[in-house]
Amino acid sequence: MNMSFLQELFSNxxxxxxxxxxxxxxxxxxxxxxxxxxxxxxxxxxxxxASIVLASRALDIYHSLDDDNKRAFFxxxxxxFAADPRKIDDAYRAYKTDRSNxxxxxxxxxxxxxxxxxxxxxxxxxxxxxxxxxxxxxFLSLMRGHKDFDPINADFIHLFASWFNRGxxxxxxxxxxxxxxxxxxxxxxxxxxxIEGWDDLRRRLxxxxxxxxGFFHPAIGDEPLIFVEVALTKGIPDRIQPxxxxxxxxxxxxxxxxxxxxxxxxxxxxxxxxxxxxxxLIKQVVQELKQELPNLKxxxxxxxxxxxxxxxxxxxxxxxxLLTPEAQETLALLDDSQWVYDDEMTNSLNEVVxxxxxxxxxxxxxxxxxxxxxxxxxxxxxxxxxxxINWMGDISAKGxxxxxxxxxxxxxxxxxxxxxxxxxxxNGEIACSAKVRELAKSGRKLxxxxxxx
Numbered sequence: 001m002n003m004s005f006l007q008e009l010f011s012n013x014x015x016x017x018x019x020x021x022x023x024x025x026x027x028x029x030x031x032x033x034x035x036x037x038x039x040x041x042x043x044x045x046x047x048x049x050a051s052i053v054l055a056s057r058a059l060d061i062y063h064s065l066d067d068d069n070k071r072a073f074f075x076x077x078x079x080x081f082a083a084d085p086r087k088i089d090d091a092y093r094a095y096k097t098d099r100s101n102x103x104x105x106x107x108x109x110x111x112x113x114x115x116x117x118x119x120x121x122x123x124x125x126x127x128x129x130x131x132x133x134x135x136x137x138x139f140l141s142l143m144r145g146h147k148d149f150d151p152i153n154a155d156f157i158h159l160f161a162s163w164f165n166r167g168x169x170x171x172x173x174x175x176x177x178x179x180x181x182x183x184x185x186x187x188x189x190x191x192x193x194x195i196e197g198w199d200d201l202r203r204r205l206x207x208x209x210x211x212x213x214g215f216f217h218p219a220i221g222d223e224p225l226i227f228v229e230v231a232l233t234k235g236i237p238d239r240i241q242p243x244x245x246x247x248x249x250x251x252x253x254x255x256x257x258x259x260x261x262x263x264x265x266x267x268x269x270x271x272x273x274x275x276x277x278x279x280x281l282i283k284q285v286v287q288e289l290k291q292e293l294p295n296l297k298x299x300x301x302x303x304x305x306x307x308x309x310x311x312x313x314x315x316x317x318x319x320x321x322l323l324t325p326e327a328q329e330t331l332a333l334l335d336d337s338q339w340v341y342d343d344e345m346t347n348s349l350n351e352v353v354x355x356x357x358x359x360x361x362x363x364x365x366x367x368x369x370x371x372x373x374x375x376x377x378x379x380x381x382x383x384x385x386x387x388x389i390n391w392m393g394d395i396s397a398k399g400x401x402x403x404x405x406x407x408x409x410x411x412x413x414x415x416x417x418x419x420x421x422x423x424x425x426x427n428g429e430i431a432c433s434a435k436v437r438e439l440a441k442s443g444r445k446l447x448x449x450x451x452x453x
Contacts, residue, residue, distance in 0.1 A: 030064045032072035042121050056125040071142045078148045081115035116155050129219035133271035174212040175205050182222050192264040203246045213285045226277040229264040232257035238390035259298040279382045299412040303375050305403035327446040350391045359443030379410035383417030386432035
C-alpha cells in the first residue's frame with residue numbers, strides 16, 4: 001500500500017505514542033482535569049489528522065493516571081459527557097409537531113451521549129482499540145457501587161458489540177508453530193484447567209489428538225479474544241484427568257477419533273466482558289473440525305459445574321428442610337475430605353449427587369428464569385443438549401470444591417442447534433437426553449414435599 005508523506009508521518013507519530021503508552025513510565029503531573037480538557041479538545045477538533053494526534057494525546061494522559069484520577073475521569077464521563085436533556089426536549093417537540101425523517105434523525109443524534117462520540121474519536125489513534133478495551137477493564141473494577149456508571153458501561157458495550165462483531169473476527173488454529181508471544185498468552189489466560197508450563201502446553205497442542213482455536217481481531221494484533229481447547233477421542237469422554245495427563249493418548253492418529261470434546265473455553269479480555277464470542281467460536285470450530293476430520297460424529301463439551309457444590313451444601317444442611325433425612329445423611333459424607341478415596345462413600349454419594357445435579361440443571365433458575373448455572377446457560381443458549389452428567393469426572397481439588405467431582409457433557413448436534421436454541425429462547429425449554437431426564441425424576445424423589453407438575 002502506497003502512503004502519502006503526511007499519512008506516513010501521522011502513522012509514525014501515533015505508533016510512537018502507542019509504544020509510549022504501552023512501555024513508557026507513568027507521569028505524575030497529569031490529573032483527570034487534564035484528560036477532561038484533552039477529551040473536550042478532541043470532540044471539538046476538525047479534520048482527521050488533528051483528531052488522530054489529539055486522540056493519541058488523550059490516551060497517553062489516561063495511561064498516566066492513578067486509580068483515583070481514573071475514577072474521577074469516569075465520573076466526569078457520566079456527568080459532563082452525557083446527552084443534553086434540553087436538546088433532547090427541543091428535538092422531541094420538533095418531532096412531535098412534524099414527524100418527518102429529518103426531525104427523527106435529529107432526535108436520534110441529540111439522544112446519543114457525547115461520550116460515545118468521544119470513544120469513537122479516541123479509537124482513531126494507533127493501537128487505540130486495545131487501549132479502550134483496557135480502559136473498560138479499569139472501569140469495571142472501579143464502577144462497583146457507582147450506579148451513575150451504568151450508562152457508561154452500556155455505551156462501552158454498545159460500541160464494542162459493533163467493533164467486535166463476528167464479521168471482524170479471525171479464527172486461527174493455535175499450535176506449536178504459533179508465535180511464542182501468543183503461546184505465552186494462552187498459558188496466562190487459560191481459565192478452566194491451569195496450564196502447568198511449556199511442557200503441559202505442548203501436550204495440549206499435540207497434533208495427534210489435540211486442537212486449539214482462537215478468535216483474534218485485526219485491530220488488537222496478537223491478543224486473543226477467546227480460545228477453546230479440544231480433545232480428539234474415541235467415544236464421548238467422561239473424565240477430565242486422562243485428558244489433562246501428559247502421558248495419556250486415547251488415539252494414535254487424529255483420523256481415528258470419532259468425537260471432539262471441548263474441555264476448556266477461556267475468555268481472554270476482561271474489558272470485553274458482556275460481548276459474546278463463544279457461540280460463534282464453537283460453531284465455527286465444529287465446521288473446521290468436520291472439514292479436517294470427516295469421521296467425527298460427536299461434538300461435545302466436558303464442562304465443569306461451578307457453583308453446584310455451594311448450592312448442594314445449602315440443600316443438605318439440616319435447617320434447610322429441603323431433602324429427605326436419608327438424602328441429607330448421605331450428603332453429609334461430603335464433609336469427610338476422604339470420601340473421594342472411599343468406594344463405599346463414593347457409591348452412596350453417586351446415588352444422591354447425580355440425580356440432584358440433574359434436578360439442579362433443569363429446574364434451578366436465576367431471576368431471569370434461565371438456568372442458575374452459568375456454564376449451562378452458555379451451552380444451552382448456544383443450542384446444545386444436556387447430554388450426560390459424569391460422576392467423578394473431575395477429582396482435582398478445584399473439581400471437588402466447585403462441582404462435587406461432577407462434569408457435564410453438552411452435545412452439539414448441528415441439525416438440532418437452531419431448533420434447540422429457538423425453544424430455549426422462546427419457551428425456556430432445555431434440550432436434554434432421556435437419561436438426564438430420568439435422573440432429574442430421581443432427584444425429585446429426594447426432595448421433601450415436591451411434586452412434579
